[in-house]
Amino acid sequence: MNNPTPAPRTQHSILCVVGARPNFMKMAPIMAALGELGPDMAVSLVHTGQHYDVAMNHQYFEALGIPQPDINLEVGSGSHAVQTADVMRRFEPALDDKRPSAVLVVGDVNSTLACALVATKKGIPVIHVEAGLRSFDRAMPEEINRILTDQISDLLFTTERSGRENLLREGIDDSRIRFVGNVMIDTLRRNLDRAVPVTQILKDACKDGFLSNNKGYAVLTMHRPSNVDDPATLRTLLETVLKISSRLPVIFPMHPRTRAMIEKFGLGEMLDVPELVQLPPMGYLEMLGLMKDARVVLTxxxxxxxxxxxxxxxxxxxxxxxxxxxxxxxGTNTIAGQDPASILSAFDEIMLSGGKAGRVPEFWDGQASTRIAAAIHGWLESGLRS
Incomplete structure (x- = not known):
């Protein structure tokens, strides 16, 4: 008696999209977890080129173990409208060529919304990782990207339980929402032992003696238009940081946008003080090393x-x-805004008491990507609706 031939297994394909460096940290563990599902799950990667610094991109891809993109759209910079339109225009033929089972987007950058729009208009399901986050400030371009991407996504993964409440309030059906935790923390936990020590970073920058007083240090990062595009606001923030540096040395890895604005507004000389060191943009492992041993981070x-x-x-x-x-x-975060008094008050409290102890939130356990991969597989197997 002949054994019946087993029915062929369905192969699913996911087209993952990254556009900016924050996306890379989120996508790395997701692609790894999807890859562990075996031959039934084909995974490919599109890099829109929204962040187009070749050296920095390579540094992040290599450090995080992300495979080289199958497709690079090479969009580059531009206004929000131009960049979003260019991503859409270049992503459409890539999508037509791949015809995936679903498109997976992460975060809230222009590439996230642009690729989600193209996919949903072509009837291809959209998966959004890091859904439901809301600042309730629609002056932030990222807030618009978040809201619109969530509205057109078919499967939405949240990092914290408040994300579900936000989505339900906006009319998203509960059956589309999954609380899985934070994939950024997956990446952090997997790379913490590989973080580059601050001593090595300063040595490479020829700043070996910067921390010789053993006070510890603060880290500053700043790049948002609301902080760096207005000369008065930027000057006020830098003056506040200089006051902090007189009490605790400050390490300032400078975003290209911030550096350009400091030069444009003629503010560079005010930062030429011994208690503050300016560094170029850092790779992921370098930034992780700076943060983990800092007394405080301003960002x-x-x-x-x-x-x-x-x-x-x-x-x-x-x-x-x-x-x-x-x-x-x-957690350990205090919202201080742009007001010098509020910033210095928060800093004083940290110097006095050590700051908020905080705790690691629910599902920030390094396994979010595993939960995401399992949920995607089950969703695809059940026909994209349950």
Whole structure:
């Protein structure tokens, strides 16, 4: 008696999209987890080129073990409208060529929304990782990207439970939402032992003696237009940082946008003080090394708010709001805005008491990507609807 031939297994394909460096940290563990599902899951990567510094991109891809992109759209810089339109125009033929089972986007950059729009108009399901985060500040371009991407996504993965509440309030069906935790923390945990020590970073920058007083140090990152595009605001923030540097040395890895604005407004000379060291943009492992041993981090970055909470390092956020409230409610983050008095008050408290102890939030356990991969596989197997 002949044995019946088993039915062929269905192969699913996921087209993953990255556009900017914060996307790389989120995508690395997701692609690894999807790859572990075996031959039934084909995974390919599109890099839109929204962040187009070749050396920095290579540094991140290599450090995080991300495979080289199957497709690079090489979009480059431009206004929000130009960049979003260029991504859409270049992504469409790539999508037509691949015809994946679903498109997976992460975060809230222009590439996220642009690729989600193209996919959904072509009837291809969209998966959004890091859904439901809200600052409730629609002056932030990222907030618009977040809201619109969530509205057209078929499967939405949240990093904290408040994300589900935000999505339900906006009319997203609960069956589309999965609480999985934070993939940024997967990447952090997997790379913490590989972080480049601050001593090595300073040595490479010929600043060996910068921390000779053993006070510790602060880290500053700043890049948002609301902080760096207005000369008065930028000057005020830099003057506040200089006051901090007189009490605690400051290490300032400078974003290209920030450096350009400092030069444009003629503010470079004010930073030429011995208590502050300016560094070029850092790779992931270098930035991780700077953060993990800092006494305090001052930032306007959303991702760094999360990473400092996971590391237990006090964070002062130079914004009036955050789309990551769990970093304030449970973590080490304090919202200080752009007001010098508020920033210095938060700094004083950290110097006096060590700052908020905080705790690592639920599902920030290094396994978010595994939960995401399992949920995607089950969703695809069940026909994209359950």
């Amino acid at each position: 306007d970055s959303g991702g760094i708010q999360e990473e400092t909470t996971a590391l237990g390092v006090p964070c002062i956020t130079l914004r009036n709001n955050t789309e990551r409230p769990i970093t304030v409610d449970e």
